[in-house]
Amino acid sequence: MTPKEYTDTEKRIKRYMKENKINKVLNIQLESTYDLHDVTVHIWNVKTNKGAWWIAEGYRVPMNLYPQDAFYFSVDEVYSFHLGIMQRLQKDEERSKNVLDEIPLDLEQVHEIRRKLTFAADRVHIGMExxxxxAIGLTCREALIALGIELTKRNPILVAEKELKKADFKGIAYAFIEEYAPDQKNASLRSHARKMVDMAWSYASEIVHSSHKNFPDVKICIIMAATTVSIFENLFMKYLGFDHDPRCPECGSMSIEVYHSKTEGELIEHCTKCEFDHVIKVESIHQKGLNF
Structure with missing residues (x-):
């Protein structure tokens, strides 16, 4: 370890201690270094106003702290314990090579956005700098902006009427939430969708501007961004017709068969679940989204 690397690591350790509510570091000393294949683990002896700690860190190794007083670990024991945690995390990473594979998402219709998110997910690994x-946070933010551009292509008039800028993802997203999920029956959905937009955008920005995040934080950022894209694809499907499909007024089932009535100008919606027959006027067909 060069003098500069030593100094930089000391600074990282002090920042890490502050994140763990330990603000005063009295002394930092490198106790031992272990090399295992392409992994290097450094064990540091850190004295603070809140006791003595072992800090384990290194190349492609997550940083973690262990209280010396609680576990009475020796340097070798700290290394072994930390190595076990690291190997378990690596096995989890190997089982799921791409975070997007962990959740079912409807992203097939937005290939460019999926490409960005897949690129980000492929770069996730334990021990990231x-x-x-x-950079991954920035890619997630770019993917959300790309979603806003895709939505604008679908209805440029809506965006123009509201005088929204191209990069105003949240403004565009809010407008299309209102467009795709109108009426009182979708009020709760609109609220949840707006919250998801806020979370995805603000957390991606937080990742971009923070130097204290870690492996799970970045995965969560990608999941939030991908989930937001998926939400809009499903809102779009609702908008295209699912909200207008006939539904039984008695039991709520959508298992409906439509028959001609003996009365001129009427149709019968027959529910195959509860056997209820609902008579509708022909002039209401267009409003209900029925096609013959």
């Missing part, structure tokens, strides 16, 4: 995490 802060700048790598920030």
């Amino acid at each position: 802060p700048e790598e995490m920030q």
Whole structure:
């Protein structure tokens, strides 16, 4: 370890201690270094105003702290314990090579956005440097902006009427939530969708501007962005017709068969679940979204 690397690591350790509510570091000393294949683990002895700690960190290794007083670990024991945690995390990573595979998402219709998110997910690995995490946060933010552009293509008039800028993802998203999920029956859905937009955008921005995030934080960022895209694809499907499909007024089932009535100008919606027959006027067909 070069003198500069030593100094930089000391600074990282102090920041890490502050994140763990330990603000005063009295002394930092490198106790031992272990090399295992392509992994290097450093064990540091850190004295603070809140006791003595072992800090384990290194190349492609997550940083973690262990209280010396609680576990009475020796340096070798700290290394072994930390190595076990690291290997378990790596096995989890190997089982799920791409975070997008962990959740079912409807992203097939937005290939460019999926490409961005897949690119971000492929770059996730344990032991990422802060700048790598920030780059992934930036990619997630770019994917959300790309979603806004895709939505604008679908209805440029709506965006123009509201005088929304191209990069105003949240403004565009809010407008299309109102467009795709109108009426009182969708009020709760609109609220949840807006919250998801806020979370995805603000957390991606947080990842971009923070040097203190970690492996799970970045995965969560990608999941939030991908989920937001998926939500809009499903809102779009609702808008295209699912909200207008006939539904039984008695039991709520959508298992409806439509027959001609003996009376001129009427049709019968027959529910195959509860056997209820609902008579509708022909002039209401267009409003209900029925096609013959």
